[in-house]
Amino acid sequence: MAQWLTGEVIENYAWNQELFSLRVRTEPFAFIAGQFVRLRLEHDGGRVQRAYSLVNGPDDSILDFLVNRIHDGLFSPLLHQLQPGQLIEVSQPPSGFFTLNEVPDGDSLWLIATGTGIGPYLSMLSTHEPWQRFARIHLVHAVRYGADLAYQNKIMDWVALYPNQFTYQPIVSREDYPGALRGRIPALIESNQLQQAVGDTLTNRAQVMLCGNPEMIRDTRALLDVMGLPKNLRRKPGNVTMEHYW
Numbered sequence: 452m453a454q455w456l457t458g459e460v461i462e463n464y465a466w467n468q469e470l471f472s473l474r475v476r477t478e479p480f481a482f483i484a485g486q487f488v489r490l491r492l493e494h495d496g497g498r499v500q501r502a503y504s505l506v507n508g509p510d511d512s513i514l515d516f517l518v519n520r521i522h523d524g525l526f527s528p529l530l531h532q533l534q535p536g537q538l539i540e541v542s543q544p545p546s547g548f549f550t551l552n553e554v555p556d557g558d559s560l561w562l563i564a565t566g567t568g569i570g571p572y573l574s575m576l577s578t579h580e581p582w583q584r585f586a587r588i589h590l591v592h593a594v595r596y597g598a599d600l601a602y603q604n605k606i607m608d609w610v611a612l613y614p615n616q617f618t619y620q621p622i623v624s625r626e627d628y629p630g631a632l633r634g635r636i637p638a639l640i641e642s643n644q645l646q647q648a649v650g651d652t653l654t655n656r657a658q659v660m661l662c663g664n665p666e667m668i669r670d671t672r673a674l675l676d677v678m679g680l681p682k683n684l685r686r687k688p689g690n691v692t693m694e695h696y697w
């Protein structure tokens with residue numbers, strides 16, 4: 452049975468009209484970067500809960516969640532309205548196996564996300580583990596509009612800090628955007644455009660993480676399988692580790 456901590460909203464930061472970062476203070480708890488918790492609110496006389504990845508690093512005292520408001524959704528519009536000082540429940544213990552300790556060693560780590568799926572990677576990158584284990588790290592973030600490219604300051608700090616180890620490649624599908632590729636992730640891999648953009652190859656020495664939209668994950672996973680990068684299982688280590696958001 453999940454336990455629930457009571458958290459206080461510290462900030463609800465709007466990146467744009469739909470995308471926001473909810474910052475919540477609770478009593479401290481341990482988690483592995485990449486894990487998620489459930490957030491719970493009272494609504495219409497009942498309680499509603501959904502899963503959200505922790506964006507903050509395990510050492511940060513304030514919880515950070517990157518959330519997309521789904522217009523016909525039930526829970527995300529409630530989160531969108533929250534103001535500092537309001538309370539929200541946070542499940543314990545944190546859940547999930549989309550963590551680097553589940554990822555085999557390799558030469559390169561490809562962190563590929565759509566939308567809010569970048570959250571777990573930001574948490575992982577704020578720990579020492581990826582920098583110590585992988586010679587090359589590529590953060591690939593696919594969004595609809597340039598304004599959806601959240602956490603640019605944090606990402607640019609890593610670009611500056613690890614110029615020979617880290618690349619950041621945005622993909623923007625609905626407008627031309629400086630420095631971004633345009634198109635779908637599987638097509639950009641199949642045409643080699645993504646690999647060219649980050650200056651690396653997708654061989655069986657690469658470890659790939661996929662997070663976000665299930666269609667992207669399904670199609671990218673199928674393509675990588677054909678390219679000789681199979682799904683990573685505990686009983687049979689491979690190259691592709693996944694987290695579906697719906």
Ligand SMILES: Cc1cc2nc3c(=O)[nH]c(=O)nc-3n(C[C@H](O)[C@H](O)[C@H](O)COP(=O)(O)OP(=O)(O)OC[C@H]3O[C@@H](n4cnc5c(N)ncnc54)[C@H](O)[C@@H]3O)c2cc1C
Pocket residue numbers: 487501502503504505516517518519521523524525526527528547566567568570694695696697
């Ligand atoms: C392990 C896990 C971690 C998650 N982490 C996050 C997170 O960090 N941030 C986050 O915003 N959501 C995250 N989600 C999704 C989240 O739990 C909710 O499903 C989402 O906020 C929609 O809830 P809702 O009640 O508003 O919509 P619902 O009424 O539940 O409608 C769900 C529909 O909304 C769409 N949808 C769901 N999530 C997203 C999304 N993130 N972006 C675009 N479309 C979406 C899908 O079409 C889905 O069928 C996660 C889900 C899982 C399983």
